[in-house]
């Protein structure tokens with residue numbers, strides 16, 4: 001939590017020195033004034049000092065010169081340290097990497113010279129970074145504040161203010177908004193990640209979103225891989241919804257009604273039953289479904305592989321669900337969506353994601369109001385072209401398009417996630 005309290009930019013030392021000089025002198029003067037005050041209180045108390053001793057002194061030249069010149073010198077000292085540290089902060093070295101910083105309700109976007117965009121800032125250690133700071137058009141004022149870098153600059157729509165820094169230590173340091181900008185102002189948090197040069201370069205020249213991105217796929221349960229590879233998941237869902245066949249969700253260990261030779265029977269779905277269902281699907285047909293749909297996998301899937309599939313049926317499913325959700329949540333958080341959209345039904349800047357899928361929604365298209373069903377297509381349009389259909393009761397121009405920022409795959413996993421909210 002106290003990371004960066006020492007200051008991790010090249011000019012942090014000068015800024016800190018300026019502060020300590022001012023604080024130090026202030027304490028000194030405070031002690032001097034209060035000290036003299038107590039001394040006089042004591043010395044000239046009524047008890048110790050008779051009234052006829054009081055004189056009317058009109059002038060004391062040496063004293064007057066002292067109390068004029070001494071504060072002048074003190075102020076000059078403060079000015080010197082204030083000015084030199086400000087100059088260090090304001091003199092942007094000609095050789096630098098320029099990052100565009102945009103503040104908006106309620107997150108920051110950093111854009112690098114090669115077009116990469118990130119929510120957090122990633123920089124190499126020991127290089128000059130120039131920040132071109134602004135706020136989004138039609139947004140409010142923000143202030144880009146990185147205490148560890150001793151850097152703070154207003155972000156104003158339509159204006160670009162430059163700042164710079166050179167980080168002297170690797171690590172993660174907080175970015176805050178220091179200008180009250182509405183209800184979620186305090187959530188306008190991000191991080192500066194100062195990286196070793198190689199690590200930064202490797203990320204900068206890759207297509208990874210962040211240097212900490214794990215591009216490797218999460219290993220799937222071997223049983224699930226078999227289900228995917230054999231096309232089983234085309235007819236069987238993992239999430240409880242019935243497709244052509246029953247879902248695999250909670251398939252193991254339940255009681256199921258099956259038709260055997262025309263008569264209905266209740267059966268426990270144990271290993272043996274599941275194996276029969278794969279090798280001889282038409283012998284026991286699950287009630288509510290038709291026989292003849294699924295063909296036998298005898299000689300297609302080995303016994304060993306069937307065991308893997310059944311092992312997956314016994315417990316593998318929870319893992320998949322959680323990962324999907326975590327992935328969608330990460331996309332929402334990394335793109336600042338949750339700053340404007342809640343998950344719990346409360347209205348922030350935009351509508352809540354709760355119950356969004358499948359409802360009928362009134363949208364403004366140009367000047368006319370229209371009712372549309374919020375299906376996959378609509379949601380995709382809402383993310384890629386937010387201003388074409390503006391949800392009634394909300395203003396257009398608030399949400400920017402995520403075209404080129406979110407991949408089709410990202411959008412699909414978001415919509416999947418929205419369905420369950």
Ligand SMILES: [Cu+2]
Nearest residue numbers: 142177181188
């Ligand atoms: Cu702000």
